[in-house]
Amino acid sequence: IDTPMQWVRVPVEPAGRHMWRPSEHGHATALVDAMGAYRMACKPLSVEPFRMVKAFLPSQHGRNHTADMLRVPALNNPLMPSDVYCAWLRHGASPAWLDWRMSNTDDVPCPEPEPTLLDRMRDNPNVRVIQVRGEDDLWACNFTRDAFRNHAWDEYSSKARGLFLNSQGDVVMRGFDKFFNLDENPETSLENVLDHMEYPVCIETKMNGFLGLVGARDDNTLRYYSKSGQTDYSPLIRDHVTALLDERGVSETELGCMLNRLRVTLTFEIIDMESDRHIIRYPGSTAMFLHAIKNQRDFAIDREAESEVHRLCRFPQPGRIIGIPDRDGLRRQITLAQKDTGEGVVIYGANGYMVKVKSDLYRQSKSLRPLLENILLRGKPVPQDDSERSRLVRAVLDEIPREQLVYHQSAFDRDAVDMTRVTQWLADHGNGQETAS
Numbered sequence: 001i002d003t004p005m006q007w008v009r010v011p012v013e014p015a016g017r018h019m020w021r022p023s024e025h026g027h028a029t030a031l032v033d034a035m036g037a038y039r040m041a042c043k044p045l046s047v048e049p050f051r052m053v054k055a056f057l058p059s060q061h062g063r064n065h066t067a068d069m070l071r072v073p074a075l076n077n078p079l080m081p082s083d084v085y086c087a088w089l090r091h092g093a094s095p096a097w098l099d100w101r102m103s104n105t106d107d108v109p110c111p112e113p114e115p116t117l118l119d120r121m122r123d124n125p126n127v128r129v130i131q132v133r134g135e136d137d138l139w140a141c142n143f144t145r146d147a148f149r150n151h152a153w154d155e156y157s158s159k160a161r162g163l164f165l166n167s168q169g170d171v172v173m174r175g176f177d178k179f180f181n182l183d184e185n186p187e188t189s190l191e192n193v194l195d196h197m198e199y200p201v202c203i204e205t206k207m208n209g210f211l212g213l214v215g216a217r218d219d220n221t222l223r224y225y226s227k228s229g230q231t232d233y234s235p236l237i238r239d240h241v242t243a244l245l246d247e248r249g250v251s252e253t254e255l256g257c258m259l260n261r262l263r264v265t266l267t268f269e270i271i272d273m274e275s276d277r278h279i280i281r282y283p284g285s286t287a288m289f290l291h292a293i294k295n296q297r298d299f300a301i302d303r304e305a306e307s308e309v310h311r312l313c314r315f316p317q318p319g320r321i322i323g324i325p326d327r328d329g330l331r332r333q334i335t336l337a338q339k340d341t342g343e344g345v346v347i348y349g350a351n352g353y354m355v356k357v358k359s360d361l362y363r364q365s366k367s368l369r370p371l372l373e374n375i376l377l378r379g380k381p382v383p384q385d386d387s388e389r390s391r392l393v394r395a396v397l398d399e400i401p402r403e404q405l406v407y408h409q410s411a412f413d414r415d416a417v418d419m420t421r422v423t424q425w426l427a428d429h430g431n432g433q434e435t436a437s
Contacts, residue, residue: 006035006082011092012070013167014136021071024092025116025167027139030070034086037072041085116169117297126157132229137166140229143178151185153178159299162213162227173215173265175227177299179354182334188355190334194327198351203333205318206356207269207288208280208343212237214266215295220256232412236272240287250313258312262305264292269318273420275411279365280343281420289315300352341427365423368393372417376406395429396422 011026020030073093075085084101091097118139121127126147132138141160146152162175180188210233213225224238225231245252259266267290271282292305309315324330330347337345337357344358371393374380382397383390396405400421407418 004035005033006086007031008034008086008090010034010070010089015071016136019071022073022089022093023167024094024097025118025169026092027118027122027167032070032072032089034089035082037089038075038082038085041072041074116165117171118165118167118169120156121160121163121165124154124156124160126152126154127160130228132164132225134230138172138229139165139167140225140227141165142227159297162211162225164215164225164229171295171297173213173223173225174293174295174299175211175213175265175267176293176354179356181356181358190331193347193355194330196353197327197330197347197349198353199327199330200323200325200350201330202348203321203324203337204290204346204348205320206343206346206358207271207318208278208282208362209269209271209288210276210278212241212268212270212287214241214255214259214268216256216259218260220253220260222252222256222259233270233276236275236411237268237270237287240270240272240285241268244287244315245313248314255313258308262292262302262308263295264302264305265295266309267291267293268315272411275409277407277416277418277420279362279369279419279423280341281424286316289313289317301348361423361427364392365419365426368396368422369417369419372396372405372419372422376402376417377415392426396425400425 008031009029010022010032011024012020012028012030013023013026015021020028072089080088080102087101088094088098115123118129118141121139121141122129126144127141128144129139129141132140141163143153143157143160147157158178159174161178162173163171164173166172182188182190182193186192211227212233213223213227214237215223215225217223222238223230224234224241226233226237242252245255268287269290270276270287272285273282274285289309292302292309294300294302294305310317321333324333333345334347334357338360340359341361342359343362344356347355347357367389371383371389375382375393375397382394404421405418406415408414409416
């Protein structure tokens with residue numbers, strides 16, 4: 001090749017459809033012919049100050065694919081040497097780096113830019129960061145299975161639960177921070193919970209579905225996400241939320257304008273009795289509005305935004321008990337929740353402290369699910385040991401026909417165990433204690 005070339009790996013961020021530009025905060029990289037870009041950048045460009053060159057970017061499937069256009073900045077200083085220009089691209093065309101380099105001729109290392117929240121999430125071994133399907137500049141952060149299994153909670157893994165960031169590290173959408181069940185760890189023992197709560201507290205019925213997040217793009221169109229972004233659950237979220245909007249005569253654009261103005265994410269519990277039955281049976285499918293959460297780094301519920309959303313949309317909400325004044329009143333409510341026939345409750349302290357209380361019935365039924373899935377879906381043998389759980393599984397299989405215990409999840413085209421039937425059977429038999437004894 002007669003023309004001199006110097007290929008450098010440049011951090012880039014999306015700049016439109018099939019368009020990329022250097023960015024010091026970019027998390028994709030492109031391989032750029034910096035010498036070719038330098039020669040073009042030195043030429044006077046009257047209208048478009050960018051040169052389109054070939055770039056190679058790693059695809060999601062581990063192979064390289066070609067992006068036909070990369071926006072490479074023209075020179076701010078026509079006297080900049082070519083080696084400085086190449087280094088400038090390598091640092092994501094950072095203005096701060098260029099200012100430092102042009103004023104420092106010594107071989108002193110350039111100070112690294114301050115890591116963004118996205119950088120921190122990527123560097124945390126207990127956080128999984130993936131680009132959201134269908135979005136050019138949106139990243140979903142969720143804690144890993146190892147973090148859950150090993151209780152590896154810190155300021156980043158506990159926030160990474162449906163947290164959506166752009167390449168600059170700004171919070172675009174978010175769900176709840178990780179919070180715990182009563183007695184899940186020493187910090188959530190009953191007495192510790194009663195001590196840490198700031199009164200008065202609010203108790204909210206815990207609906208038994210999956211979390212749906214609704215946010216707005218800049219053009220006021222809505223995003224319907226599960227905790228990982230655009231997934232197979234997104235159509236269910238969209239269908240149930242838009243059905244409620246249609247019933248109330250509210251357009252998606254109206255809601256999108258409101259969410260952009262308020263800068264919040266709406267959280268819903270999605271109950272779908274056709275395709276996603278959980279533990280508790282409900283008479284029908286719906287979306288239950290939970291809370292409006294501020295699009296910011298630290299978790300906070302926006303009560304004023306909730307009031308505006310309620311006035312516009314009148315979404316159904318879980319039952320609530322507000323104003324419990326002291327620990328004796330909270331202790332009584334916790335006891336009632338444990339004996340309830342639903343999933344349980346979520347407790348919100350006046351200081352923002354949150355904890356979940358699961359009912360005895362819910363916990364008993366959920367403990368049987370792994371065994372029943374192994375038997376009914378994977379053909380594993382029925383356990384014959386004398387443990388309480390094995391005795392209950394045998395009793396369920398004796399009492400309920402197997403064809404009634406398995407249903408087809410039409411939205412996902414797969415079979416699943418209908419645990420709502422198991423829960424009802426347990427409730428009819430004193431949480432299974434009559435049979436177990």
